[in-house]
Amino acid sequence: MSVKIDALRRPLVQPRPTRCFASGPLRPLYSQRLPQRAVALFAIRTLVTDNKQTTPKTKQYSAIVVGAGASGIAVTGSLLDHLGHGSRIAWVDPDFLGGRINACYREVPSNTIAQTFLDYGKGFESFRRAAQAMSEPNGLTKLEALEPKSTCSLHHAGDMLQTLSDGLRRDERVSGLKGAVVKASWAKGLAEWAMTIQGKNSKSPTTHHLVAPLVVYCTGSHPATVKLPTPSTETPKNLGLDDVLKPSVLRTTLPKDRPVTVGVIGASHSAILVLRNLLDLARDSHPQLRVRWFTRHTELKYAQYMDGWILYDNTGLKGLAAEFGRQYLEGDQLAKSGAGEIITRVDCSGGAEQEKAAFLRELPQCDHIVQAVGFTRNELPEMEAEVEFDNTTGGFVDRATGQKVPGLFGAGIAFPEKVTDKAGNVEYAVGFFKFMKFLKRVVPSWVGIDQKPAK
Numbered sequence: 001m002s003v004k005i006d007a008l009r010r011p012l013v014q015p016r017p018t019r020c021f022a023s024g025p026l027r028p029l030y031s032q033r034l035p036q037r038a039v040a041l042f043a044i045r046t047l048v049t050d051n052k053q054t055t056p057k058t059k060q061y062s063a064i065v066v067g068a069g070a071s072g073i074a075v076t077g078s079l080l081d082h083l084g085h086g087s088r089i090a091w092v093d094p095d096f097l098g099g100r101i102n103a104c105y106r107e108v109p110s111n112t113i114a115q116t117f118l119d120y121g122k123g124f125e126s127f128r129r130a131a132q133a134m135s136e137p138n139g140l141t142k143l144e145a146l147e148p149k150s151t152c153s154l155h156h157a158g159d160m161l162q163t164l165s166d167g168l169r170r171d172e173r174v175s176g177l178k179g180a181v182v183k184a185s186w187a188k189g190l191a192e193w194a195m196t197i198q199g200k201n202s203k204s205p206t207t208h209h210l211v212a213p214l215v216v217y218c219t220g221s222h223p224a225t226v227k228l229p230t231p232s233t234e235t236p237k238n239l240g241l242d243d244v245l246k247p248s249v250l251r252t253t254l255p256k257d258r259p260v261t262v263g264v265i266g267a268s269h270s271a272i273l274v275l276r277n278l279l280d281l282a283r284d285s286h287p288q289l290r291v292r293w294f295t296r297h298t299e300l301k302y303a304q305y306m307d308g309w310i311l312y313d314n315t316g317l318k319g320l321a322a323e324f325g326r327q328y329l330e331g332d333q334l335a336k337s338g339a340g341e342i343i344t345r346v347d348c349s350g351g352a353e354q355e356k357a358a359f360l361r362e363l364p365q366c367d368h369i370v371q372a373v374g375f376t377r378n379e380l381p382e383m384e385a386e387v388e389f390d391n392t393t394g395g396f397v398d399r400a401t402g403q404k405v406p407g408l409f410g411a412g413i414a415f416p417e418k419v420t421d422k423a424g425n426v427e428y429a430v431g432f433f434k435f436m437k438f439l440k441r442v443v444p445s446w447v448g449i450d451q452k453p454a455k
């Protein structure tokens, strides 16, 4: 799929540096085998302390999963499959509503086919149990009714996530806690993480303390924005990418009865969907809407279906975005298709100076600007160490010492796997089924079942 992570791709203009991690001295690190040792430790403790408060409001778990989007759901499912019957998983999210897919992308066409969502939805034993616990019809059964080889609206994928999320929370080994993890610290003596959670649903926020030897961050990302080289005249107002991906919101945001120009920056999957939404709007109900499309690329990049593998699987256009690109944007199609009456292409190719000149020249013509320049990680809980994600193992490494951080892992759009395709292209694997594939490889080593470290 073609979502871009800002850290993984140079955006159109250079972003201000963002710090994802709290800094400070790192505690000494421990054995690579720690998760296994810690799971064993849990097994002993659980006989005496399972579900009891070790200190007021402090509860002991086998694992804590932070976030309940597509990746948090998959991590919870995978841990249920791998940890023993006596295990307990604390699962923390402010809402348990399926993450960003349901919050922001229900009106977005998918870039993967319905069958891929089904492969995810049935990919763990725990998922199959969770679905059985839910009455029918549900998000999974509705997905089964779709044409499997076709793409679909992401609301179908979102409904499936909701079904799995609700079903997993009914599992007696899972404790769902509504709130946000705000702080994480490693307790050396106990070889476990202590997490502080700010409860969501109360007037005076409650604080919970959980401990576990294994913690997985599935905390997601949000659209990145960059500082634009603005002219001295008034800067155009930013339209949030999330809103422009919702035609129902876009329709009411922009005026119908007067000229309005929207600048769109980028050529990624999201940028092309934004152009598609704006063109539809101009043709349907907003005849005075015009678009300036700022792009560095003279040609769009498409996913190419090879013999058993996909070239540019994570960075090329797919589905309706690819169709739209070919029909309206590629080569001289803007002029030929008539879309050029609405969309004007602004050439930002040729390097930083040319790009800056294009912005200084064209931005004054825009009333609004939409940045589709990648995604940036959501802020992580406060931590004592400054850590870096290892996108081959799913673990974290201390930036100061280069050593592995015990018991801490990540997954999902914020922490994707690094993959190299058959043509040697390096990409970051973002998408429901890709998260699952990564987890199937690495979770056994996280929980100490696999003796070999994940490659």
Ligand SMILES: Cc1cc2nc3c(=O)[nH]c(=O)nc-3n(C[C@H](O)[C@H](O)[C@H](O)COP(=O)(O)OP(=O)(O)OC[C@H]3O[C@@H](n4cnc5c(N)ncnc54)[C@H](O)[C@@H]3O)c2cc1C
Pocket (backbone or CB within 6 Å): 001, 003, 066, 067, 068, 069, 070, 071, 072, 092, 093, 094, 095, 096, 098, 099, 100, 101, 105, 108, 109, 110, 111, 112, 154, 179, 180, 181, 182, 218, 219, 220, 221, 245, 270, 378, 379, 380, 381, 411, 412, 413, 414, 430, 431, 432, 433
């Ligand atoms: C436009 C677009 C189209 C896409 N289309 C497809 C597609 O067709 N097929 C596909 O497979 N993928 C698609 N994707 C990618 C995929 O949907 C996303 O990558 C996926 O939703 C990311 O899931 P996630 O769980 O990593 O993050 P999120 O969905 O963002 O979930 C993160 C969760 O963590 C919670 N959280 C964050 N911080 C904390 C904290 N401190 N404490 C507790 N909770 C916390 C958040 O509230 C949220 O609920 C698309 C993405 C985009 C942007």
